[in-house]
Amino acid sequence: MNGQIFKPQSKWTSGLDDIIISSRIRLARNIKGFPFPQRLNSRRAKEILDIGEQAVAYLSQKTKHLYSFYRLQELDQQKKGVLLEKHLISPPLLASELPTAVAVREDEAVAIMFNEEDHLRIQCFLPAGQLAEAWRLANKVDDILSEKITYAFDDKLGYLTACPTNIGTGLRASLMVHLPGLVIIKQAAPLFDSMPRLGLTVRGIYGEKTQGLGNLFQISNQVTLGQNEEEIINKLNSVVDQVVKQEKESRKKLQENYTNELYDSICRSYGILANARTISSEEMMEQMSLLRLGLDMGVIIGITAKDINELMLAGQPNFINESCSKIFNPSQRDWERAKLIRKKLRSIRVGEE
Amino acid sequence: MNGQIFKPQSKWTSGLDDIIISSRIRLARNIKGFPFPQRLNSRRAKEILDIGEQAVAYLSQKTKHLYSFYRLQELDQQKKGVLLEKHLISPPLLASELPTAVAVREDEAVAIMFNEEDHLRIQCFLPAGQLAEAWRLANKVDDILSEKITYAFDDKLGYLTACPTNIGTGLRASLMVHLPGLVIIKQAAPLFDSMPRLGLTVRGIYGEKTQGLGNLFQISNQVTLGQNEEEIINKLNSVVDQVVKQEKESRKKLQENYTNELYDSICRSYGILANARTISSEEMMEQMSLLRLGLDMGVIIGITAKDINELMLAGQPNFINESCSKIFNPSQRDWERAKLIRKKLRSIRVGEE
Numbered sequence: 086m087n088g089q090i091f092k093p094q095s096k097w098t099s100g101l102d103d104i105i106i107s108s109r110i111r112l113a114r115n116i117k118g119f120p121f122p123q124r125l126n127s128r129r130a131k132e133i134l135d136i137g138e139q140a141v142a143y144l145s146q147k148t149k150h151l152y153s154f155y156r157l158q159e160l161d162q163q164k165k166g167v168l169l170e171k172h173l174i175s176p177p178l179l180a181s182e183l184p185t186a187v188a189v190r191e192d193e194a195v196a197i198m199f200n201e202e203d204h205l206r207i208q209c210f211l212p213a214g215q216l217a218e219a220w221r222l223a224n225k226v227d228d229i230l231s232e233k234i235t236y237a238f239d240d241k242l243g244y245l246t247a248c249p250t251n252i253g254t255g256l257r258a259s260l261m262v263h264l265p266g267l268v269i270i271k272q273a274a275p276l277f278d279s280m281p282r283l284g285l286t287v288r289g290i291y292g293e294k295t296q297g298l299g300n301l302f303q304i305s306n307q308v309t310l311g312q313n314e315e316e317i318i319n320k321l322n323s324v325v326d327q328v329v330k331q332e333k334e335s336r337k338k339l340q341e342n343y344t345n346e347l348y349d350s351i352c353r354s355y356g357i358l359a360n361a362r363t364i365s366s367e368e369m370m371e372q373m374s375l376l377r378l379g380l381d382m383g384v385i386i387g388i389t390a391k392d393i394n395e396l397m398l399a400g401q402p403n404f405i406n407e408s409c410s411k412i413f414n415p416s417q418r419d420w421e422r423a424k425l426i427r428k429k430l431r432s433i434r435v436g437e438e
Numbered sequence: 439m440n441g442q443i444f445k446p447q448s449k450w451t452s453g454l455d456d457i458i459i460s461s462r463i464r465l466a467r468n469i470k471g472f473p474f475p476q477r478l479n480s481r482r483a484k485e486i487l488d489i490g491e492q493a494v495a496y497l498s499q500k501t502k503h504l505y506s507f508y509r510l511q512e513l514d515q516q517k518k519g520v521l522l523e524k525h526l527i528s529p530p531l532l533a534s535e536l537p538t539a540v541a542v543r544e545d546e547a548v549a550i551m552f553n554e555e556d557h558l559r560i561q562c563f564l565p566a567g568q569l570a571e572a573w574r575l576a577n578k579v580d581d582i583l584s585e586k587i588t589y590a591f592d593d594k595l596g597y598l599t600a601c602p603t604n605i606g607t608g609l610r611a612s613l614m615v616h617l618p619g620l621v622i623i624k625q626a627a628p629l630f631d632s633m634p635r636l637g638l639t640v641r642g643i644y645g646e647k648t649q650g651l652g653n654l655f656q657i658s659n660q661v662t663l664g665q666n667e668e669e670i671i672n673k674l675n676s677v678v679d680q681v682v683k684q685e686k687e688s689r690k691k692l693q694e695n696y697t698n699e700l701y702d703s704i705c706r707s708y709g710i711l712a713n714a715r716t717i718s719s720e721e722m723m724e725q726m727s728l729l730r731l732g733l734d735m736g737v738i739i740g741i742t743a744k745d746i747n748e749l750m751l752a753g754q755p756n757f758i759n760e761s762c763s764k765i766f767n768p769s770q771r772d773w774e775r776a777k778l779i780r781k782k783l784r785s786i787r788v789g790e791e
Contacts, residue, residue, distance in 0.1 A: 360709030362702035
């Protein structure tokens with residue numbers, strides 16, 4: 086087992102941009118001759134894992150990249166939780182009662198889930214704003230896998246998927262963005278309200294339930310049918326370009342009109358993170374958002390957006406258990422989280438006015 | 439003018455106790471042949487200041503202590519504010535339209551107000567729990583002054599005072615106590631409710647309006663008639679002994695049942711004080727109460743109760759204006775206050791668990 090996968094570094098966390106955190110492409114694919122997962126029995130699901138494992142071995146050989154193939158039934162709860170916290174697997178994959186698996190490239194830029202909603206979900210993750218690059222990577226992986234796997238494909242409809250919203254290209258493109266400025270000036274909600282009309286959807290860093298947590302949002306396309314991949318990616322990119330522009334304007338506005346208040350909030354967040362003895366993951370996310378904003382404003386020195394991404398991961402519940410090789414109760418975990426944060430923030434300085 | 443008086447050190451701030459901050463004795467005296475101040479005209483009020491100044495000169499000579507005699511009408515608003523924040527003068531003295539004055543001993547253990555509610559109010563301030571010592575000092579000052587001043591005195595009633603509650607000994611004894619433990623476990627209010635029955639009264643650090651601010655309380659006797667000085671002082675001491683005992687028990691209880699929460703709160707207060715860029719005097723008082731509690735618990739290292747007393751004074755509005763030789767608006771003052779606190783807390787460390 087590749088130990089690296091349980092460390093809080095991932096390809097997507099390595100970005101240095103403090104607005105666009107990461108880019109993600111997901112392709113939904115199914116194997117011809119098998120029922121969709123919701124109608125699959127355990128025996129046939131296992132056959133898919135076997136086919137998948139062989140195809141991934143071929144992919145590995147062709148691309149000179151190391152892939153680890155994890156059958157989820159063989160992992161304990163915490164390790165599965167870590168994969169989820171890293172975004173390498175999804176909540177439905179974790180919840181599935183079928184034999185499921187995920188194949189992860191050594192740098193975690195590629196993670197292929199088996200027997201989630203579709204037989205295959207090819208995911209590519211890159212740091213910062215690199216949707217087109219992520220798409221090229223996904224495309225390449227898809228091409229190589231298709232040499233070994235016969236996909237369910239219809240000449241008129243395109244790739245067949247379990248859910249009709251994915252039919253066609255089976256593509257979902259997402260950008261994770263950090264929008265504290267728009268949230269503070271209360272312009273995030275109206276902006277997001279306009280997204281469905283553009284065929285886009287907005288979720289929190291860990292799905293619907295975490296909407297707004299840490300001022301992080303995932304913006305993705307909603308439908309795939311009737312649009313080609315380039316159209317989807319270009320549209321998402323151009324909308325997010327607008328969002329980034331507005332975020333920058335809102336930060337500028339805040340700096341002009343509320344310099345002291347903003348400076349104070351950032352410094353207080355640093356003070357709390359660097360000194361608290363117990364901290365929930367929600368509060369960590371909130372305070373780190375201000376730290377990240379402080380980076381952009383030059384108030385916080387000695388840490389990068391990459392460090393913050395990694396610390397955010399390292400502070401997630403399963404990561405804490407995994408890194409301490411213990412299963413903590415929530416209050417113990419809040420204590421360990423605070424300890425971890427204090428340690429990681431030792432290098433930080435606050436710029437003096 | 440004695441410059442020391444505008445520095446945030448005073449005799450009463452020099453205590454190292456983190457429950458009983460300071461002790462204060464006040465004697466109300468009036469001069470025979472003059473109406474009480476509420477019926478005094480400006481000319482006669484000035485006569486009292488002249489008598490007072492001569493008597494203080496005699497006191498100075500007899501005790502080998504330097505006294506400064508400040509006529510309030512000659513001081514600007516900020517300097518008067520500083521005297522108030524140091525407790526050397528009272529709000530009524532500041533508000534009076536008569537010629538008023540205060541004579542202050544060089545170590546600020548003695549401050550005599552002229553033309554407050556009574557012609558003379560002899561105040562003695564000592565650090566920590568030293569009521570009896572403060573009383574002895576006040577008594578000595580009173581004796582010496584009486585060699586030069588003929589007090590209004592009635593053989594049956596004792597010293598005559600403007601307000602009947604002060605008739606008799608004219609003595610008010612007060613202890614300033616810090617009770618965060620009782621406040622946190624919500625036992626302070628019921629305790630204070632029982633005080634009037636014991637003939638005692640509880641106020642905030644700067645009077646009624648500041649009740650509970652920074653978990654600091656002044657406990658004093660309410661009436662003086664029919665009791666001698668020793669009775670008053672002994673009763674106050676014995677009640678406050680009980681309060682101190684209960685405060686210690688409540689801290690012990692908190693440490694046993696909420697160690698982590700308490701430790702976390704103290705460390706967060708430190709983190710905020712050491713990093714905030716803008717802070718109101720109210721928040722300063724609140725956060726410093728936790729810092730003071732942290733001293734007692736050994737969590738906060740590198741600072742003493744004396745340092746905290748002085749910082750608390752230095753952070754008061756008039757002190758900030760005075761020390762920067764400027765008249766700031768409230769938001770500028772909050773900025774300067776945060777700057778001052780950060781500077782003073784540099785030496786502090788937080789003990790690691």
